[in-house]
Amino acid sequence: MDTTNNNENEVRFTVRMKESLYELLKESANKNKRSIAKELEYIAEQTLVQKTSKLSPKIRAIIQDLINTAEPLSEENIKEENIKF
Numbered sequence: 001m002d003t004t005n006n007n008e009n010e011v012r013f014t015v016r017m018k019e020s021l022y023e024l025l026k027e028s029a030n031k032n033k034r035s036i037a038k039e040l041e042y043i044a045e046q047t048l049v050q051k052t053s054k055l056s057p058k059i060r061a062i063i064q065d066l067i068n069t070a071e072p073l074s075e076e077n078i079k080e081e082n083i084k085f
Contacts, residue, residue: 015040022036025039025040025043028043
């Protein structure tokens with residue numbers, strides 16, 4: 001994962017997806033006057049918010065705190081922890 005960025009709160013990475021899904025994403029981004037990256041970020045945030053909205057406010061606050069303080073895993077940490085994707 002390429003974590004080089006200009007903003008310390010953002011991470012750069014490569015995404016693979018079906019071309020048909022990409023075209024839908026591109027259409028949605030154009031419709032909403034966003035870049036494809038910002039559209040993908042918006043959709044991901046909305047999906048995660050909807051899933052967590054069923055949780056208690058205390059649990060949502062904990063999740064938000066984890067999101068705000070999380071650091072990306074390096075390839076070295078992934079190997080050390082034996083994490084499979």
